[in-house]
Each structure stands twice: as C-alpha cells, then as structure tokens.
Amino acid sequence: MDDRLQAVDAYIESHLPGWMEELTRLCAVPSVSARHEGIPECAALCAELIGRRGFDVRVHQTGGHPVVLGHAPGRSERTMLLYNHYDVQPPEPLELWESPPFEAQIRDGAIYARGSKDDKGELVARLAALDALRTVDDGYPCGLTWLVEGEEEVSSVHLPDFVERHRDQLRVQGAIWEEGGVDADGAFSLALGVRGLLYIELHVEASARDGHSGMANLIPNAAWRLVWALSTLKGPDERIRIPGFYDGVTGPTPRQRELIGGQDTSEDEEALRRAFGLTRLLGGRTGAEAVGGAAFDPTCNIAGIGSGYQGEGSKTVIPARASAKLDFRLVPGQDPRDITQKLRAHLDAEGFEDVRIEVLGGERAGVVDPDDPLVAATLETSKEVYGKTPRTSPLIGGTTPIFLFTEEGVPVVSPGVGYGGNQAHSPNEHMRLEDFRRAARHIARVLLRFGEL
Amino acid sequence: MDDRLQAVDAYIESHLPGWMEELTRLCAVPSVSARHEGIPECAALCAELIGRRGFDVRVHQTGGHPVVLGHAPGRSERTMLLYNHYDVQPPEPLELWESPPFEAQIRDGAIYARGSKDDKGELVARLAALDALRTVDDGYPCGLTWLVEGEEEVSSVHLPDFVERHRDQLRVQGAIWEEGGVDADGAFSLALGVRGLLYIELHVEASARDGHSGMANLIPNAAWRLVWALSTLKGPDERIRIPGFYDGVTGPTPRQRELIGGQDTSEDEEALRRAFGLTRLLGGRTGAEAVGGAAFDPTCNIAGIGSGYQGEGSKTVIPARASAKLDFRLVPGQDPRDITQKLRAHLDAEGFEDVRIEVLGGERAGVVDPDDPLVAATLETSKEVYGKTPRTSPLIGGTTPIFLFTEEGVPVVSPGVGYGGNQAHSPNEHMRLEDFRRAARHIARVLLRFGEL
Numbered sequence: 001m002d003d004r005l006q007a008v009d010a011y012i013e014s015h016l017p018g019w020m021e022e023l024t025r026l027c028a029v030p031s032v033s034a035r036h037e038g039i040p041e042c043a044a045l046c047a048e049l050i051g052r053r054g055f056d057v058r059v060h061q062t063g064g065h066p067v068v069l070g071h072a073p074g075r076s077e078r079t080m081l082l083y084n085h086y087d088v089q090p091p092e093p094l095e096l097w098e099s100p101p102f103e104a105q106i107r108d109g110a111i112y113a114r115g116s117k118d119d120k121g122e123l124v125a126r127l128a129a130l131d132a133l134r135t136v137d138d139g140y141p142c143g144l145t146w147l148v149e150g151e152e153e154v155s156s157v158h159l160p161d162f163v164e165r166h167r168d169q170l171r172v173q174g175a176i177w178e179e180g181g182v183d184a185d186g187a188f189s190l191a192l193g194v195r196g197l198l199y200i201e202l203h204v205e206a207s208a209r210d211g212h213s214g215m216a217n218l219i220p221n222a223a224w225r226l227v228w229a230l231s232t233l234k235g236p237d238e239r240i241r242i243p244g245f246y247d248g249v250t251g252p253t254p255r256q257r258e259l260i261g262g263q264d265t266s267e268d269e270e271a272l273r274r275a276f277g278l279t280r281l282l283g284g285r286t287g288a289e290a291v292g293g294a295a296f297d298p299t300c301n302i303a304g305i306g307s308g309y310q311g312e313g314s315k316t317v318i319p320a321r322a323s324a325k326l327d328f329r330l331v332p333g334q335d336p337r338d339i340t341q342k343l344r345a346h347l348d349a350e351g352f353e354d355v356r357i358e359v360l361g362g363e364r365a366g367v368v369d370p371d372d373p374l375v376a377a378t379l380e381t382s383k384e385v386y387g388k389t390p391r392t393s394p395l396i397g398g399t400t401p402i403f404l405f406t407e408e409g410v411p412v413v414s415p416g417v418g419y420g421g422n423q424a425h426s427p428n429e430h431m432r433l434e435d436f437r438r439a440a441r442h443i444a445r446v447l448l449r450f451g452e453l
Numbered sequence: 454m455d456d457r458l459q460a461v462d463a464y465i466e467s468h469l470p471g472w473m474e475e476l477t478r479l480c481a482v483p484s485v486s487a488r489h490e491g492i493p494e495c496a497a498l499c500a501e502l503i504g505r506r507g508f509d510v511r512v513h514q515t516g517g518h519p520v521v522l523g524h525a526p527g528r529s530e531r532t533m534l535l536y537n538h539y540d541v542q543p544p545e546p547l548e549l550w551e552s553p554p555f556e557a558q559i560r561d562g563a564i565y566a567r568g569s570k571d572d573k574g575e576l577v578a579r580l581a582a583l584d585a586l587r588t589v590d591d592g593y594p595c596g597l598t599w600l601v602e603g604e605e606e607v608s609s610v611h612l613p614d615f616v617e618r619h620r621d622q623l624r625v626q627g628a629i630w631e632e633g634g635v636d637a638d639g640a641f642s643l644a645l646g647v648r649g650l651l652y653i654e655l656h657v658e659a660s661a662r663d664g665h666s667g668m669a670n671l672i673p674n675a676a677w678r679l680v681w682a683l684s685t686l687k688g689p690d691e692r693i694r695i696p697g698f699y700d701g702v703t704g705p706t707p708r709q710r711e712l713i714g715g716q717d718t719s720e721d722e723e724a725l726r727r728a729f730g731l732t733r734l735l736g737g738r739t740g741a742e743a744v745g746g747a748a749f750d751p752t753c754n755i756a757g758i759g760s761g762y763q764g765e766g767s768k769t770v771i772p773a774r775a776s777a778k779l780d781f782r783l784v785p786g787q788d789p790r791d792i793t794q795k796l797r798a799h800l801d802a803e804g805f806e807d808v809r810i811e812v813l814g815g816e817r818a819g820v821v822d823p824d825d826p827l828v829a830a831t832l833e834t835s836k837e838v839y840g841k842t843p844r845t846s847p848l849i850g851g852t853t854p855i856f857l858f859t860e861e862g863v864p865v866v867s868p869g870v871g872y873g874g875n876q877a878h879s880p881n882e883h884m885r886l887e888d889f890r891r892a893a894r895h896i897a898r899v900l901l902r903f904g905e906l
Contacts, residue, residue, distance in 0.1 A: 217752050303769055314652045
C-alpha cells in the first residue's frame with residue numbers, strides 16, 4: 001500500500017466522531033418523501049455539507065422535491081458522478097423501533113436511525129472519503145459532480161426530467177451510485193444492474209357510502225371487488241397472469257449467468273431465511289438461484305392494502321372504498337408504461353373496469369458492462385480494503401434509476417456501507433461503524449484509480 | 454280512538470324536549486363496544502334513566518360489558534320484555550360527519566349522533582311511551598322487564614350466558630326487541646325474524662418482519678396469502694364456496710314466501726339504490742326479492758382488511774402480517790360453530806393452514822310465528838299511528854339475538870323509530886323526530902293491548 005493510501009486510512013480512522021455528528025444531523029430531519037416531510041430542510045442541509053467540501057452547489061426546484069447538484073474540480077479531466085438521495089422510507093411500524101427513528105443512536109458498534117444506512121449513511125461515507133483525499137492529497141483526484149435527489153423512495157418521479165434538462169452539467173465518465181456493501185461473508189459485493197419498478201395504487205369505489213352488513217347481498221363491497229381483482233394478477237404459484245407481462249423478458253445473458261453461477265450464495269440464503277424466520281424461501285429457491293437468479297424474474301408485490309374497519313373488535317360494515325399499493329419490479333426488456341397498459345387491459349378483460357389504476361412511479365431497469373475498467377478498478381481495490389475476493393451480481397432485486405446514465409453508456413459502480421442485516425426500509429435500520437470506515441477507504445481508492453484511467 | 458290514547462298522544466306531543474335532553478346525554482357517552490370505551494358510564498346512565506321510571510334496576514357484571522336489568526309491576530299478570538343495547542358502532546370515518554358524532558345536534562327535524570337511532574334513540578322512545586302511560590293511566594298496563602346490554606354491536610358475546618343464568622328473572626310472555634320503524638312509504642314494517650351472525654378475523658403472519666420489496670420473489674407476502682385465501686371463499690358470482698356452507702339452508706317456508714310476495718317493494722329497492730348511488734343492486738335483485746328475499750341467502754362480507762403500508766404515496770415493502778374481518782350473516786338452519794369448523798377445513802384443504810381464524814362472535818338466527826296474537830296487535834295498532842297498511846318481513850338482513858327468546862317460544866315484536874335513511878353504522882346517523890313521536894305512541898298502544906291479551 002502506498003503512503004498516500006496509508007494516510008487516507010489513518011485520517012478516516014481518526015475522524016469518525018465528526019462524521020457521525022453530521023450523520024446524526026441528517027437523520028434528525030424526518031425527510032419521508034411519501035409524506036413530503038422535512039424535504040426543503042434536508043435538501044438545504046445536504047447542500048451545506050457538500051458545499052463545505054469545496055463544491056459549487058445549488059438546490060434546484062423540480063416540480064417535486066428539490067435536487068441538490070454540486071460540482072468540484074479535480075486533477076484529472078475525467079468527472080465522476082456521485083448519486084445519493086436525501087429522502088427516506090416512512091418509519092412505521094413505530095412500536096418495533098428500539099430507539100426513536102429520527103434520533104440516531106450508536107450502540108453495539110452501529111448507528112441506528114431511519115436513513116442511517118439508506119441513504120444518509122452512504123452520503124456521509126463519501127464525505128469522509130473526500131475529506132481524507134482533500135487533506136492527504138491536497139485536492140480531488142478527478143472532477144466530481146454530486147447529485148442528491150429527494151424522491152428515490154417514491155420512484156424518483158421527477159429525476160428523469162431533471163437529468164434530461166441538465167445533461168450539460170451531467171457529462172460524466174463514471175458514476176458511484178446510491179449504495180453498496182458486503183455480503184454475509186464480509187466480501188465486497190458489486191451490483192452490475194438493478195431492476196426497474198412500476199408502483200401503482202388500485203382504487204375501488206363500489207358504492208356511495210359504507211353500508212350495514214345486513215345488506216351484504218344487496219350492496220356491492222369494495223373490499224371483495226379488490227380482492228377478486230388482485231387474485232387475477234397472481235396466484236400462489238407466483239406466476240404473474242397479466243397477458244404479455246413477460247414479453248421481452250429474456251433472462252440472464254450467458255455472461256450474466258456465469259456471474260450468477262460463480263457466486264457462493266449458500267450463506268446468503270441462510271442469512272435471509274434466518275432474518276425473516278423462514279424454513280424455506282419462496283418457491284423453494286436455494287443457493288445462487290435465490291440470491292442472484294431471482295432478480296431476473298420480475299415481481300408483483302402487494303405493499304399495502306386497506307378497506308373498511310381495521311380497529312379493535314368487530315364492526316359490521318360493507319366498505320364503500322378499498323385500495324391497494326402494488327409494486328412490480330421489472331427486468332431489462334420491460335417498460336413501466338407498457339406494463340401499465342397491459343394491466344389496464346387485463347383488468348378490463350377480467351370484468352374489473354371499476355378498478356382504477358393510479359401510477360405512483362415508473363423506472364426502467366439498468367445494467368452495466370461487467371468488463372468496464374471502472375468495474376475492474378472497483379473490484380480490485382475492494383480486495384485491499386475487505387481482504388476478500390469480491391462478488392458481483394449481474395442484477396439485484398432493488399431499483400434505483402441508474403438507467404438514466406447506463407443508457408448513455410456511463411459505467412456505474414457502488415462501493416458502500418451496507419450489509420444484509422441493515423434493516424433498510426424496516427424498523428431498527430442501522431449502519432455498522434466498521435462498514436462505514438471501510439466504505440470510505442474503498443471510495444477514496446476508487447476515485448484515485450478513476451482519475452488515473 | 455279512546456280518551457286514554459288521545460291523552461297519551463297529547464302527552465308525547467308536548468314533552469319532546471325532555472326526552473331529547475335525555476337522548477343527548479346518552480349519545481354523549483361514546484360507548485363504542487369494539488373499543489371498550491365509555492361502557493360502565495353508559496350502563497350507569499341507562500340504569501338511572503330506567504330507575505327514574507319506577508323500575509327496580511340493577512347493573513350486572515357479565516365477564517364482558519355489564520347488563521342493565523330492571524323490573525316494574527303492571528296491572529296485568531303478563532310481563533313484556535324490553536330489550537335494548539347501550540353500545541354503539543365506532544364512528545369512523547370521522548371526516549364524513551357533518552357534526553361531531555358524540556355531540557347530538559337537532560337540525561332539519563332530526564337528531565344527529567352516533568346512537569341517535571341505533572339503539573339509544575329506540576331506548577328513549579320507550580321511556581317516552583312509559584312516561585305517557587304512567588301519567589295518563591296511573592301505572593303500566595303489564596309487567597315490564599327491561600334488559601339493556603352493552604355488546605350488541607360486537608355480537609352479544611356474553612348475552613347468551615347471562616340470559617341462561619337469569620332465566621328466572623326473564624320469564625316473559627312477549628318481547629319488544631331492539632329496533633323497528635317504517636319503510637320508504639311511511640308504513641310500519643315488522644320484522645318476524647333476524648339472521649344469525651358469525652364474525653371472525655383472519656390473520657396471516659408470513660414472515661418475522663416486513664422486507665424490502667426487492668426481495669418479493671424470495672420472501673412470502675402476508676397480503677398475498679390473505680388475498681388468495683379470501684378469493685377461495687367467494688367469487689364475483691357471490692356464491693360462498695366453503696363446502697357444506699349451505700347445508701340445512703331451506704329458504705323461506707310457504708307462509709314466509711307469502712309474506713315476501715305480498716309486499717310492494719319497488720320503492721324500497723329504489724331508495725336503496727339511491728342511498729348507495731347504485732344503478733343496480735348486487736346480482737341484479739329487484740322488487741320483493743331484493744328487500745325480503747335476499748335475507749334468506751346467507752352472506753360472507755369483508756368488513757375490513759389491512760396489511761402493509763396504507764399511508765400517503767409509496768413504500769416498497771413486503772408485509773409480514775395481514776388481517777381481515779369477515780362477517781357471515783346466517784339463516785335458520787345454520788349454526789356459527791358449525792360454519793367455523795367448515796371454514797377451517799376449507800382453508801386447510803385449499804392450502805391455507807397458515808391463515809388463523811379468530812372468532813369474535815356467533816349468534817343463531819331467530820324467527821317469530823307470523824300468526825301470534827302479539828304480532829297481530831302490533832300490526833293493528835300501527836295502522837292508527839301511521840295511517841297505512843303495515844308490512845311484515847319474514848326475515849331481515851341484520852342480526853340481533855332474539856333467538857335467546859324465540860327458541861323459548863316467546864313472540865318478539867319491534868315497534869321503533871327507524872327508517873331506511875337512518876345511516877345507522879355510518880357517518881351522520883340520525884333519527885327523525887316525527888319517527889320518535891310515532892314510535893312512542895305505537896309502543897304505548899302495543900303495551901296496552903298486550904296487557905289485555
């Protein structure tokens with residue numbers, strides 16, 4: 001290891017409390033995008049933290065939640081995009097949190113709060129890497145463009161339009177995306193693709209008002225209508241029944257299949273089963289298939305459903321209204337607009353013209369060339385930090401709008417602070433401090449190598 | 454009309470404000486049985502109001518909500534049971550109320566509040582009849598036993614046991630039940646039977662905690678499990694698919710069919726459609742079939758369903774838990790315990806062993822002999838009060854535990870304050886003041902005739 005890297009690592013090792021203070025401030029802003037809470041405050045705080053690192057930074061209005069965009073020069077002509085988001089998932093169910101979700105608490109070597117990992121922890125790990133590089137190396141090794149949006153958790157509704165309108169400020173040669181981290185063995189794991197997403201809400205209004213259930217065979221019931229409509233979308237075999245849904249779905253390429261097959265995934269599968277208290281994964285998936293292969297199958301998930309009386313005890317009512325939130329994770333070859341049209345046609349054909357579709361967000365899948373030099377640099381430098389052979393996943397289950405850059409030929413990588421037990425999107429979300437230190441060291445190395453490519 | 458009746462009517466006409474004050478006090482106690490709110494307070498208030506009418510009254514503990522039981526002597530040896538309940542349905546959805554649900558408000562000739570009709574308004578109409586009889590006639594025409602329970606809206610869980618344990622205090626020759634009233638034409642309408650009820654909650658716990666929906670094809674989803682289980686119970690054809698569910702269901706007897714057929718129900722059907730904003734009733738039911746005949750078909754109603762994220766916007770989560778409240782309205786020949794067993798067997802056979810059944814209440818149906826003298830007296834006296842030919846329904850859609858007395862051979866009738874637009878169980882529940890006056894006059898007449906039978 002050269003002296004410069006030793007100095008970077010030493011700097012990161014000795015300055016942790018300052019970054020945890022910044023992360024605590026960030027997590028204290030309850031920037032729940034689904035509810036439009038704390039949004040301008042959190043954008044302003046991000047701009048402040050980034051501006052303090054020598055970025056020329058501006059908060060842009062988008063029609064939705066603002067985007068923070070900053071630029072900093074570096075020694076190389078090449079520019080790296082840093083993408084993060086300052087919004088978080090709702091904290092519910094609150095009763096399952098061991099400490100208040102918006103008051104970060106450090107315990108047992110980890111920091112707990114909504115956003116402590118996803119994605120405020122990731123953002124602060126980059127601040128740490130940049131602080132170390134600036135101090136040790138007297139500047140940045142490459143140009144940097146930092147984009148922080150506030151709608152990632154609600155499908156990045158306004159981001160595509162923002163990116164199109166600011167392409168001139170977003171000409172980059174590589175990108176470090178939202179999140180990354182280690183697998184159950186502690187080896188760095190790199191995602192080379194993410195799924196797309198179609199998020200909708202189905203609404204039924206079966207009558208003008210709730211009725212007494214003594215009339216249940218006279219007055220239509222919105223909950224029944226919704227249950228029947230939903231049951232036509234997918235059955236216990238998990239096969240999605242919307243005609244044409246799988247059109248264009250080709251499964252992994254031979255190169256992607258090679259990457260799936262090369263992974264040792266038995267521990268991931270076991271960790272997953274343990275975390276969710278399961279004796280088997282859905283469809284009996286095991287090993288590589290479970291962890292890597294599953295992402296190549298698109299999904300239809302009920303994220304929420306509600307109708308009628310949900311309080312304590314009994315109420316004999318015919319609900320007039322019912323709704324369900326559904327997310328479809330899409331794979332390369334699927335387009336959210338096309339799927340929406342097919343869903344509408346399917347519901348109509350099945351006699352559910354009364355079920356209204358509200359589209360809450362749509363993004364396409366995105367994939368990265370496994371043989372890009374930035375990918376190679378990211379994997380190589382990870383060995384030094386994590387001391388293990390890294391893994392790559394050709395496609396992961398989640399969604400984040402890398403398609404906005406991968407479709408322009410920009411390679412996207414993701415050194416980061418995560419591990420399988422983070423509980424992102426769940427109660428007791430946390431980031432392990434050791435993951436933070438290693439992610440900062442890794443990010444610094446990736447930027448140094450990128451500047452030299 | 455004899456002088457006595459004229460004096461009763463005049464008394465009722467001139468004392469309305471006092472009873473509305475008593476009703477306002479009753480409605481101010483938010484005695485929502487599903488939430489165990491305001492229960493002892495409401496029982497005590499009922500005992501106070503009844504005691505003030507010369508009843509020897511006691512509040513009995515039951516293991517659930519207390520029962521108020523009072524006795525008053527009369528000129529005849531015969532004793533009439535008055536049955537009411539002091540509990541009410543939850544007021545939700547609150548935002549649809551035009552005035553606060555527990556602050557009674559008189560406007561446009563009606564009194565609005567949760568319970569203003571069901572069942573506190575009914576109870577106060579009896580107070581009015583008794584006040585008039587006591588004053589005009591210097592006492593009651595028959596013995597009176599008044600039973601007011603606090604769990605009617607949650608399936609009268611403890612009432613059967615209470616009644617069995619107090620049979621010696623409940624030897625009566627007739628009963629005036631919970632509620633009654635007029636049809637869309639303003640003619641008195643008498644129910645000669647009520648359906649039974651099985652109220653259950655289905656619970657699914659599919660994994661130990663909510664997951665990120667990127668793993669939706671790895672982690673089981675409780676909402677999907679519940680939707681699939683529900684969809685096996687009933688389809689859009691409204692036929693209930695639980696094997697053996699219809700065993701013992703015989704439909705109306707010839708005498709009951711005669712009563713259904715003799716009714717002019719075109720206006721009821723239209724009123725129902727208008728109230729619920731429907732172009733047609735479920736299954737295209739029309740006329741007599743809709744209003745009278747539908748009750749002979751048992752139902753399976755989703756009263757509530759909930760799982761996952763139901764807030765604003767989107768959250769990408771795999772719900773670990775889901776639950777649904779269902780009520781089955783049962784007809785003569787069905788028993789709630791038997792139906793519960795058949796439901797369990799059905800869910801198991803369909804692969805839903807993971808769906809847990811929680812029983813929240815069960816009651817059998819109850820029917821009255823259409824040719825009983827008390828029935829005849831009730832119908833005859835209604836003509837004088839309402840000026841129209843009354844109607845009878847052999848079986849109505851709702852449930853109330855008359856089976857506890859009809860199975861002992863006691864005839865049950867129900868003069869009362871209702872009309873089709875009361876919005877009982879819904880926002881803006883109300884009682885029209887004219888319905889109150891007429892019900893009080895009718896009840897007084899029924900008691901006078903009963904004393905002479």
